[in-house]
Amino acid sequence: MEIRYWNKEVETADRQKIEQIQLQRLKTIIASALKTPFYSRRLPVAGIKSPDDIKSLDDLRKIPFTMKDDLRQNYPKGLLSVDTSEVVRIHTSSGTTGIPTVIYLSAKDLDAATDIMARSIIATGAGRTDILQNMMSYGLFTGGLCMHYGAERVGMMVIPAAGGNTKRQVQLMKDFRTTVLHITPSYLLHIHSKLAEYGVAVGDLALKKAFIGAEPHSEGTRKKIEELYKIDAYNSYGLSEMNGPGVAFECVYKNDLHLWEDAYIVEIINPKTGELVPDGQEGEVVLTNLIRNAMPLMRYRTRDLAFLHTEPCPCGRTHRRLSRILGRSDDMLIINGVNVFPSQIEEVVMKIPEVGTNYQICVEKYGELDKLIVKVELYSKMFMGEAKQIDNLKHKIAEELKASITIKPAIELHEPGVLPAFEGKAVRVVDTRPKL
Amino acid sequence: MAKQLHVFVENKPGRLKAITDNLQKIGVNIRAFAIQDRGDYGLMKLIVDNPEQAHLSLADMGCACALKDVLAISVPDRPGNLHRLLTALVTGGINIIDAHGFVLQPNRQGICVLEIENLAQTNAEQVVKDAGFDILDGDQLYNL
Numbered sequence: 237m238e239i240r241y242w243n244k245e246v247e248t249a250d251r252q253k254i255e256q257i258q259l260q261r262l263k264t265i266i267a268s269a270l271k272t273p274f275y276s277r278r279l280p281v282a283g284i285k286s287p288d289d290i291k292s293l294d295d296l297r298k299i300p301f302t303m304k305d306d307l308r309q310n311y312p313k314g315l316l317s318v319d320t321s322e323v324v325r326i327h328t329s330s331g332t333t334g335i336p337t338v339i340y341l342s343a344k345d346l347d348a349a350t351d352i353m354a355r356s357i358i359a360t361g362a363g364r365t366d367i368l369q370n371m372m373s374y375g376l377f378t379g380g381l382c383m384h385y386g387a388e389r390v391g392m393m394v395i396p397a398a399g400g401n402t403k404r405q406v407q408l409m410k411d412f413r414t415t416v417l418h419i420t421p422s423y424l425l426h427i428h429s430k431l432a433e434y435g436v437a438v439g440d441l442a443l444k445k446a447f448i449g450a451e452p453h454s455e456g457t458r459k460k461i462e463e464l465y466k467i468d469a470y471n472s473y474g475l476s477e478m479n480g481p482g483v484a485f486e487c488v489y490k491n492d493l494h495l496w497e498d499a500y501i502v503e504i505i506n507p508k509t510g511e512l513v514p515d516g517q518e519g520e521v522v523l524t525n526l527i528r529n530a531m532p533l534m535r536y537r538t539r540d541l542a543f544l545h546t547e548p549c550p551c552g553r554t555h556r557r558l559s560r561i562l563g564r565s566d567d568m569l570i571i572n573g574v575n576v577f578p579s580q581i582e583e584v585v586m587k588i589p590e591v592g593t594n595y596q597i598c599v600e601k602y603g604e605l606d607k608l609i610v611k612v613e614l615y616s617k618m619f620m621g622e623a624k625q626i627d628n629l630k631h632k633i634a635e636e637l638k639a640s641i642t643i644k645p646a647i648e649l650h651e652p653g654v655l656p657a658f659e660g661k662a663v664r665v666v667d668t669r670p671k672l
Numbered sequence: 673m674a675k676q677l678h679v680f681v682e683n684k685p686g687r688l689k690a691i692t693d694n695l696q697k698i699g700v701n702i703r704a705f706a707i708q709d710r711g712d713y714g715l716m717k718l719i720v721d722n723p724e725q726a727h728l729s730l731a732d733m734g735c736a737c738a739l740k741d742v743l744a745i746s747v748p749d750r751p752g753n754l755h756r757l758l759t760a761l762v763t764g765g766i767n768i769i770d771a772h773g774f775v776l777q778p779n780r781q782g783i784c785v786l787e788i789e790n791l792a793q794t795n796a797e798q799v800v801k802d803a804g805f806d807i808l809d810g811d812q813l814y815n816l
Contacts, residue, residue, distance in 0.1 A: 614680055614736045615736075616731060616734060616735060616736040616737070619680055619736035619737065619738055620738055621678030621715070621737070621738030621739070621740045622678070622715075622740075622769070623708055623710050623715055623770075624769075626680065626710065626713065627710070648712060649680075649712075649713060650682055651680060651681065651682050651687070651734075651735065651736060652734045652735070652736060653734045654682065
């Protein structure tokens with residue numbers, strides 16, 4: 237098997253060299269962080285007043301964890317270290333009604349993120365002769381644009397198809413001889429179920445590879461994709477807080493994901509105690525971004541559960557490998573690649589006067605895709621006796637939820653008192669999708 | 673004005689029975705009913721002999737229900753009469769949201785229960801009367 241590298245020296249560096257890069261970059265990040273309102277309050281309390289207070293990588297652990305809520309509370313500029321004139325791009329999370337989180341990138345940050353993305357692409361064996369159809373959403377979501385930039389840097393021909401419109405996607409694949417897809421696994425499976433309807437056979441396409449990510453999936457799902465399309469599917473991992481999809485990527489050996497340790501310091505912790513767990517043991521992924529200075533983010537708790545491999549990979553890369561994501565340590569749902577917190581749904585639903593006090597969030601597999609169903613009880617005093625009122629109400633709830641969480645759920649209205657009531661902590665989410 | 677009771681009902685077994693259970697307990701008599709099906713739910717529409725009491729009792733039970741004004745029209749049971757009534761309403765620019773009807777005495781009297789869009793703002797009653805039909809008030813309808 238031919239192994240190619242984007243930056244061989246870094247990708248195959250020994251542990252000592254990696255740690256040397258990490259320490260040097262961490263100091264730079266600390267210098268930037270001390271310019272932000274958020275970290276300039278927080279770091280001195282932890283005994284870090286200047287980059288020189290970081291003597292070794294172990295000093296990182298003096299820094300308290302940063303949580304998603306810190307990002308929300310410091311929206312929009314509390315973690316910005318530079319003037320906005322230095323910023324060339326922002327990305328934000330999905331919440332448009334709640335407080336979103338925002339990520340800022342300077343030109344230099346964007347360049348570094350693009351480079352890591354290019355490295356990830358090359359690791360899978362894809363290259364400049366490939367044609368990438370990028371089927372992640374563009375816009376505020378990082379999945380589309382970040383992959384787009386990385387693929388262009390590699391020199392691939394990029395088809396910025398974004399999500400949706402399955403028939404046109406297939407047409408594009410056929411007409412332009414797409415060889416690589418960037419897509420959520422559930423959507424890729426869904427497309428396969430539509431091919432016959434469009435009169436297209438897998439053999440009519442030129443597909444060779446797929447980068448699958450943005451939602452947890454099992455090894456079985458990967459195998460199914462590979463068999464159905466006769467391609468190689470590679471797992472990717474990333475999150476908007478860390479610059480998007482290139483945090484960790486599988487190489488040609490598809491033996492879990494190389495986490496680019498020169499760009500990110502990874503810690504796996506026990507989500508309950510916050511203590512580090514040994515390599516090989518499952519825990520919450522905590523990341524420190526070493527390549528972004530406009531908005532430094534250190535010891536960010538991702539809430540994703542995974543473990544690290546240390547044994548050498550035949551590809552020669554020395555960066556430790558992250559397992560596939562095994563679950564979440566919080567209640568976030570990932571629905572067709574979109575992150576949704578039940579609290580976002582509650583916020584929207586409970587503001588609507590015709591809705592009673594109880595609701596339920598159901599997630600089901602519908603064919604290959606996830607289906608979100610929000611069940612609400614009708615508030616009896618607001619009922620005027622007309623079917624039109626009910627239909628309008630369903631429409632209104634669906635539209636308001638779409639504005640908040642970007643996906644449009646099916647709405648079921650129920651009679652008051654019908655949904656399960658709770659005496660203790662309410663169980664509002666019923667997720668019947670098969671476990672990984 | 674005649675009142676019709678509208679009850680929001682999920683489309684699943686046993687929900688209608690929960691309503692009739694309640695009405696039976698309080699001794700309310702159902703004179704006519706219809707169900708407007710909307711897929712996962714429906715509206716049960718009831719003409720009963722004591723709509724206010726029925727409304728309160730169902731609301732106490734937690735039901736989403738409402739009393740609506742309807743036009744209850746006495747239509748002689750003869751060919752062409754419904755057509756004549758509808759023609760008059762169309763000509764008067766009056767829109768029907770939902771309707772049901774039944775024969776009271778074969779070959780003599782039928783009843784049409786009409787829900788009219790924005791009833792209070794229309795001259796629907798006058799149009800119906802001008803077309804030669806009688807409108808029943810609440811007591812007349814409940815005690816047929």
